[in-house]
Amino acid sequence: MDSNALKQIAAEAALGYIKPGMVVGVGTGSTTNLFIDALGKAKIHVEGYVASSVATETRLKGLGLPVLNLNDTGDIPIYVDGADEVDPHFRLIKGGGGALTREKIVASAARLFVCIADGSKDKPMLGKFPLPVEVIPFARSFVARQLVKLGGNPSLRAGVTTDNGNVILDVTGLDLTDPVTMESRINLIPGVLDNGIFAQRRADVLLFGTPQGVVERRA
Numbered sequence: 001m002d003s004n005a006l007k008q009i010a011a012e013a014a015l016g017y018i019k020p021g022m023v024v025g026v027g028t029g030s031t032t033n034l035f036i037d038a039l040g041k042a043k044i045h046v047e048g049y050v051a052s053s054v055a056t057e058t059r060l061k062g063l064g065l066p067v068l069n070l071n072d073t074g075d076i077p078i079y080v081d082g083a084d085e086v087d088p089h090f091r092l093i094k095g096g097g098g099a100l101t102r103e104k105i106v107a108s109a110a111r112l113f114v115c116i117a118d119g120s121k122d123k124p125m126l127g128k129f130p131l132p133v134e135v136i137p138f139a140r141s142f143v144a145r146q147l148v149k150l151g152g153n154p155s156l157r158a159g160v161t162t163d164n165g166n167v168i169l170d171v172t173g174l175d176l177t178d179p180v181t182m183e184s185r186i187n188l189i190p191g192v193l194d195n196g197i198f199a200q201r202r203a204d205v206l207l208f209g210t211p212q213g214v215v216e217r218r219a
């Protein structure tokens with residue numbers, strides 16, 4: 001099975017968590033796109049979907065699925081999204097597609113976070129995938145220097161502007177043995193909007209697509 005097929009089975013498995021009448025938070029990325037397409041076919045009568053990016057909103061609307069504004073909903077029952085890395089403690093790196101800030105907001109508003117991924121994202125620890133950090137353009141150079149002081153090697157993601165009008169610094173070399181602390185330390189740098197460590201709001205359920213089928217883990 002190629003990685004797309006593994007993403008596909010993970011995405012389809014997440015449908016089992018979607019019940020009629022729910023408000024459903026929807027992440028961003030290639031795995032989530034397969035989930036959205038599966039939702040389009042499944043035609044579950046949910047109350048609506050809260051999108052974590054403009055791209056996801058466009059895809060949902062393109063399939064005729066109802067999109068809600070997060071400001072018009074309370075806490076939401078469920079959020080489904082992919083990840084770039086997942087550790088054994090359900091902590092994630094996200095933001096490979098630049099959508100990390102809105103993703104973290106919607107994930108934090110959700111009571112259950114179901115993470116869907118192909119099995120290659122299942123890692124013994126976080127830190128190989130360059131950590132995306134969303135930065136206000138005015139502060140780009142200052143923030144980059146502070147990230148170097150934290151042990152990182154930041155590089156500007158060329159040609160990318162986020163849905164929030166910001167830039168992304170991709171940071172290698174950080175020590176992520178304590179991801180909870182590093183998540184906070186980076187977010188304390190003035191000019192940082194958020195970073196792609198999801199350790200304070202971890203996933204609750206992991207659905208990994210593997211050649212042997214979907215492996216489900218619960219925190």
Ligand SMILES: O=C[C@H](O)[C@H](O)[C@H](O)COP(=O)(O)O
Pocket residue numbers: 027028029030031032081082083084093094095096097098099100103
């Ligand atoms: O900003 C993008 C998101 O965090 C994605 O969920 C993450 O990059 C995983 O994407 P994919 O499903 O394409 O591997």
